[in-house]
Amino acid sequence: MKGLTGMAMRRSRLTQPFISILKYVALVSVSCVMLLPFYWMIAASLMTTAEIIRTPPPLLPAEPQWRNYVDVVYAVNIGRAYLNSIIVSALTVLGILFTSSLSGFAFAKYHFPLKNVLFTIILASMMIPFFVILIPVFYIVKQLGWLNNYAGLILPGVVSAYGVFMLRQFIHGIPDELLDAARIDGASEFRIYWQLIIPLSGPALATLGVFSLVGVWNSFLWPLLVVQDSTFNTVPLALNNLRTYGAEERSLNLRMAGTVLSVIPSVVVFVWLQRFFRRGIALTGLKG
Amino acid sequence: MASPQDPVFTASSVKLASSASPRRHRRRIDPKVWWAYAFISPVLIFLLVFSVVPIFFSFWVSLHSWNLITPIPEMPFVGVENYTRILLYDDVFRRALVNTFVFAFWGVTFNLVLGLAGALLLNSRIRWRPLWSTFFFLPIVTAPLALGMMWTALLNKNFGLVNALLGSIGIPPQPFLSSPEQALGCIIFMAIYQYVGYYVVVFLAGLQGIPQDYYDAAAVDGANARQSFWYVTLPLLRPVMLFLVVTNTIGALQVFDLVFAATTGGAETSGGGPANSTMVVVLHMYNTAFKFFRMGRASAMAMVLFVVIFVITLVQLWLLRHRE
Numbered sequence: 001m002k003g004l005t006g007m008a009m010r011r012s013r014l015t016q017p018f019i020s021i022l023k024y025v026a027l028v029s030v031s032c033v034m035l036l037p038f039y040w041m042i043a044a045s046l047m048t049t050a051e052i053i054r055t056p057p058p059l060l061p062a063e064p065q066w067r068n069y070v071d072v073v074y075a076v077n078i079g080r081a082y083l084n085s086i087i088v089s090a091l092t093v094l095g096i097l098f099t100s101s102l103s104g105f106a107f108a109k110y111h112f113p114l115k116n117v118l119f120t121i122i123l124a125s126m127m128i129p130f131f132v133i134l135i136p137v138f139y140i141v142k143q144l145g146w147l148n149n150y151a152g153l154i155l156p157g158v159v160s161a162y163g164v165f166m167l168r169q170f171i172h173g174i175p176d177e178l179l180d181a182a183r184i185d186g187a188s189e190f191r192i193y194w195q196l197i198i199p200l201s202g203p204a205l206a207t208l209g210v211f212s213l214v215g216v217w218n219s220f221l222w223p224l225l226v227v228q229d230s231t232f233n234t235v236p237l238a239l240n241n242l243r244t245y246g247a248e249e250r251s252l253n254l255r256m257a258g259t260v261l262s263v264i265p266s267v268v269v270f271v272w273l274q275r276f277f278r279r280g281i282a283l284t285g286l287k288g
Numbered sequence: 289m290a291s292p293q294d295p296v297f298t299a300s301s302v303k304l305a306s307s308a309s310p311r312r313h314r315r316r317i318d319p320k321v322w323w324a325y326a327f328i329s330p331v332l333i334f335l336l337v338f339s340v341v342p343i344f345f346s347f348w349v350s351l352h353s354w355n356l357i358t359p360i361p362e363m364p365f366v367g368v369e370n371y372t373r374i375l376l377y378d379d380v381f382r383r384a385l386v387n388t389f390v391f392a393f394w395g396v397t398f399n400l401v402l403g404l405a406g407a408l409l410l411n412s413r414i415r416w417r418p419l420w421s422t423f424f425f426l427p428i429v430t431a432p433l434a435l436g437m438m439w440t441a442l443l444n445k446n447f448g449l450v451n452a453l454l455g456s457i458g459i460p461p462q463p464f465l466s467s468p469e470q471a472l473g474c475i476i477f478m479a480i481y482q483y484v485g486y487y488v489v490v491f492l493a494g495l496q497g498i499p500q501d502y503y504d505a506a507a508v509d510g511a512n513a514r515q516s517f518w519y520v521t522l523p524l525l526r527p528v529m530l531f532l533v534v535t536n537t538i539g540a541l542q543v544f545d546l547v548f549a550a551t552t553g554g555a556e557t558s559g560g561g562p563a564n565s566t567m568v569v570v571l572h573m574y575n576t577a578f579k580f581f582r583m584g585r586a587s588a589m590a591m592v593l594f595v596v597i598f599v600i601t602l603v604q605l606w607l608l609r610h611r612e
Contacts, residue, residue, distance in 0.1 A: 023414060030406070031423040034481075037438040038426065040449050044441060056452035103328040110324035118328065125339045129542050129597060131570045132590045135349060135583055136342030139356065159334035189323035218431035220545045221570075225578065236433045243437065244553045252441055259434045270429040271422065277429070278489050 041263070045069070045256035053249045068257040075245055075254060077230060078261055081238035088153045088223075088234060089216045095158025096212045097205050104167025105197050109179060119168075126161040130221075138225055152226040153234070157216060163208050170204035171197060203276075210273045211280040214266055235262045350587035356577075363584075370588035381589060384560070384567040387472055388593075391568060392540035395479045396533060402480065403487020403532070404525075410488065411495045425485040432482060436549025439478045440465060465550055468565040475566050478546050487532055494528035495521070530608045534601055541597050544570040569593045 044052055046064040051057070072078055106112075107119050137156055146152035174197065182192050198205070220236045227237055242258040245251050270277060350370055352363040374381045410421055427435060442450050443464040451461040465471050498521065506516040551566050552559035558575050560567030569589060577586035 023409060023412065026409060027414065027420050031420060034423045034426060036449075037435065037442055037481075040442055041438045053447040055447055056455065057447055057449055099330045099334070103331040106324040106327035110320055110327075112321045112324045115324075118332065121340070122331065122335060125335050128339055128343055129538065129594065131542055131544070131573060132346055132594045133339060133342035134573075134590070135356075135577055135587055136345040137338055139345075140337065140342070142356075155334075156338050159331050159338070161331075161335065161339075164331055189320060189327075193327070214429050218429075218433070220431065220433050220548075221574070236431050239431075239433060239437070240549075243549070248444070249447065252444075255437060256441060259437050263430050263434050266429040266431065267426065270426070274422065274425065278425070 038263075041256045041259050044253055045260045047253050049250050049253060052252050065253065068253050069261070072242065072254050072257045072261065076238040076241045076258065077233070078235070078238050078258065080231070081233045081235045084150075084153075084232055085217060085235040087150060089213055091150075091154045092157045092216045093209055093213050095154070096160045096163050097209055099159050100163030100167045100208060101171070101198060101201055101205065102193065103164050104169075104171050105193050107164070107168045108171040108174075109176070122161050122164055126165070134221075134225075141226065147226055148228040148232055150232070153223060153232065156222070157219075160208075160212060163212070166208055167201065167204055170201055174200050203279075206273070207276045207280040210269065210276040213269065214277070217266060235265075238262075346587050346590055349583055350591050352584045354583040355581040356583050357581075366584065370584045371592070374585060374588055374592065378585075380560075380564055380567055381569070381572055383564050384569045384572040385592075385596075387564075387566060388541055388543070388568045390472060391476055391479065391543055392537050394476045395483070395540050396536050398476075398480050399484050399487045399536070400529065400532065402484050404491050406484065406488040407491030407495055410492055421488075424488050427482045428485045430482070432545035433549045435482050436478060436546045439474070439481070440550050443474055466562060468563045471551070471562060471566045475543075475547055475550060478550065479540065479543065482546070483536065487536075490528055490532055491525065494525050498524050526608070530605070533608065534604050537600060537604065538597055541593065541600070542570055543568050544574065547571050 043060055045068055046066070047058070047061040048065055051061055103122075107115065141147060141152045141156060144151075146155065178196060178200075179192055182196055187195070218236065219234075220240070223234045223237050224240070227233060230238075230241065233241065239255075239258050239262045242251070242255050245254065248255075349363075351365060351367060353366050353370075354363045406424060410417060410424070414420065442448050445451065445461060445463045445466050448464070450464070455461060463470060465474050502520050502524070503516055506520050511519065547566055547568050548559055548571060551561050558579065560571050570593070573586045573589040573593075576582050576589065
């Protein structure tokens, strides 16, 4: 940095502030574009239908129509959808964390016949796009009687090949001496997993957890197939029902209110835990 | 003569026993091996049931005519008829293939450029970096369905905010999603908006992984900022770029949610409109399978797209590796 900036300073003491201003102009304009949909979603969610279809549209509602949110709750029972989404997301993420850490541990710290073959199969299964297996998985779930209930929403998603891979990489870095010490103290292998590996894998588990949480919360195509009546609607499905709730010009404010409600949890989780999320993305980027 | 009580004999036999027997013992029934199998069994069982078996099943179904209700042993075998039908006679499928390519190509290309620019900007000396990056990354965590709805409202031809903003700088109102010429472009734009932050994070991690020494060495050799970008930054970002191009092309070829959110539910219930100008493979496959219950044909579409993704990935790996 020293060499380069030193040179740049010498070369252009005059252009430096100009470039700096340019940078901020770029940052501000990009941020405006990035925030525009979020701004309009919130503004429109508080407007009357008359305000929404006015041309040019008002930038803010004359008076915030909070009752739009009440109407949404009644229109598509978004409360129930929230409950379903929370149950499905929580159990799926716990399942992913449990199965991934368990087999990540086995692949990192044990020697057993067929280990490399099995690990290669798991890695290869990461390459299978979901749409290719959509129909068979739907059929299997149907035959198991899991359509239109929590089992169908949760169980096909509780294993993540990517999670196995990530946890294996992480647990590989835990020293073997710790495991041997626990064995000398008489700990069983499962106890080593539960009381040693799990606590030491905290950062990796957090990253994988936040990552899969956002994915499960936002997933749409699979719930769209599994859920057949609104009792088991997840939030994206409720949102989808809202899309067909009425003509666009008469229900846009409700649609936007529903969108606000569906987006809030992801945004909160993201702002709160964004370092884990970013680390997850960076990890997929660099290990791939 | 040596007897069993002879200390030499005893010692050597003990030594023999201890050197051979426990090792064979461990190889046969080390309980840790069984623990390991127990630990990996949930993942193996689930992957077997929900990935490995389905992929073969999918191929099997693509050779049959099936409506999801006929018992599996009774599905009529039709050979490659599903493939010839979708590739030769199904205009919507061919249109969907082209649209999917166009979508993936432009989405990934734009995002590579914009993502790199964004990462360079965030990596330079700026104030309030966490604030800017939060704005950049916000769309990644938002459901594609919700984002599709937000942009559909903004791009409404009659009362959308975008047309109002364009009007204020003298551009006439555009039809956007209701025009066959502009609709796919709008969807590509939404995808760029949604995923650009992902590229920024990965590029940023790549940039931060480049040792400062390289830039110092380039500066000592008299390289200016532009030269050190072309000859240091870009070549060293090649692995990151390879990763981004390959994984995002794979992802983009599977686009569904955004198109579904932006084009279904109106006059055309099957989506992909207007006039199939935004029809993509997964949406067409979804309609074929779950609206018309033609599982064989839909599975053939899935296999075709799978092969396409596979080939494109190989070509990309070859192209991007080859130039090194």
